[in-house]
Amino acid sequence: MTSSPALPETTLSQTVLPATMRTSVLLHQQQLTIEDRAVPTPDSDEVLVKVAAVGVCGSDVHYYREGRIGDFVVDSPLVLGHELSGTIVAVGADIDAARIGERVAVEPQRPCRSCRECRAGRYNLCSKMEFYATPPIDGAFCGYVTSQTEFAHRIPDSVSFEAGALLEPLSVAIASIRKAQIVPGSSVLIAGAGPIGIITAQTARAFGAGEIIVSDLVPAKRERALKFGATRVIDPVATDPATLGLDVNAFIDASGSARAVDSGIRSVRPAGTVVLVGLGNPEMTLPVAHIQNLELTVTGIFRYVDTWPTAIHLVASGQVDLDALVTGRFDLDHVAEALDSDRDENSLKSIVYPN
Template identity: 40%
Template sequence: MEGKSNLSFILNKPHEVVYAEREVPKLQSPHDVLVAVNYTGICGSDVHYWQHGAIGHFVVREPMVLGHESAGTVVEVGSAVSDLKPGDRVALEPGVPCRRCRQCLGGKYNLCPDMVFAATPPYHGTLTGFWASPSDFCYKLPDHISLQEGALVEPLAVAVHIVRQGRVSPGQSVVVMGAGPVGLLCAAVARAFGASKVVSVDIVRSKLDFAASFAATHTYLSQRVSAEENARNIRTTAGLGEVGADVVIDASGAEPSIQASLHVVRTGGTYVQGGMGKSDITFPIMAMCIKEVTVRGSFRYASGDYALAVDLISTGKVDVKKLISEVVSFDHAEEAFKKVQGGEAIKVLIAGPNEKL
């Protein structure tokens, strides 16, 4: 890759970003491929690092390349790679686990303690010219899926994992707290899994209007009332009677939503924590206990989630194009962060640095 530019978008410290040339990565193994990055979506975690320089115990101590939701074009393949060739368009799965530990061998590689994940300190992200990856963490896009849609496979895989954690099955009722990108995608995946009622809940009317046009069968504007009262209102709005919802997903991380969730879930139902907000909250443990609610966490994605995300787009079951509010060029990358932070956009994509339409 002599002479190729590997211009990267780097966070030095909160609100201080720079562009710098970095060495084009070399293939580490004959199973690796090199991908020219074409599009990258910006999500809440990227914005959080840009604003605060840390998420929980992940602290940016050295300059770090941002970005982890990318699609690109294969430019070089290692000698052992048979399933990809130069020119193939791929969605990048941005975290590579050790493949050897108990979690990896158990199929839950998202829980690998030695995960190397893009734009999670100390590892660099994908807002860079070229990205080297094991070929099995690159998912070939069918011809009718665009590279822009390819950049949305990552958040869709997050939603697939959350909905799978909820064991959503045909005919069920699902409440999704939060109508940001992940909440919207959870609603769409729940529909694709056969849920007959999907209720999107948020505090912003315009987000709910979008949710109704995207995947939700019902919407509810959360009020400044008790969690029990919001739960009652949700049941009424969606015709869930006194029983409540089979599955409740929190994609907001907000304490009032989490509290309402435990009150709206049915006896024997399932609650999944997808959103990340404050690390400690007041949790309605009594409701959980007496209703025997199954409570599950959800973190990133694991075996089969990325492949299913590509399939859901490919078969038209989830139309991720609708989530793309705007595409900005690589040299205006910081604008994408400002737009996502300001809440004026659902998904903003950064085109480039290797632009290909």
């Protein structure tokens, strides 16, 4: 995230900070370059974080390959990467210098704090939101970033920097499970065994779900789901889940597939909940009469609110394993390879190490 010019009242770490940092910049679709950019200086309410690890997200891949996600269009150079962790090395004038040296996971949001949605506690829906790696806000494929202090969450030494970076997709899963109203004994169908689907399965287990069914087209991904919380897997090509009488409390789509969404909706019991997470076709046909007759609640997920404390607890307590999800590691010179790593069906989460 970009910041204002240097402020003289900033408190720096005892280590002398460099004037510039290497930065991976998306110039155009599938065109990346390395630039030397000035190390940002935190505003009075911010901290400066030396980036340790950055997870590659599907949104990064969309911006890299297609240059857009819906209404968000890359029309000028952009730094990708919003799943990040690191160490605080400097603080702004209003921040206690004792924070310097803290290991943190950064919640990549900067809401305005004053609009209707922010005042209502829905800061993820802030109309003036500045979100890392979302045009025109730069992300974290670079040496240092600034963050408002409350969004730089301290992580214990038992949580690795890799896991700290992946608290962001875990937060998506937590938001989804909360929306799905999963409680001990609940049953849930999850479509898609990619990173979000796998993390959501683990989170459902941590929230006490008794039955966690995961569907995916790829056999290897279905097998992997069984290792990360799924109690049952389904090949949706061989058998339409809607024909199995699953009668689940909730359906969570992490695939973006219109067919999976329709099938999932038809697998939910009366008064159940449908949560749409996956990025797919921006428009699709839904079985409206079915939704009405069963009084289903259908909702979407747009990022998260106040999930990091829960995420840190789930990882630190061993209820969710994020380290085991890392299948690829890349330096800043190989960001393109990191972004293309999803083409390998054995890939789950790739990490970029800027420093």
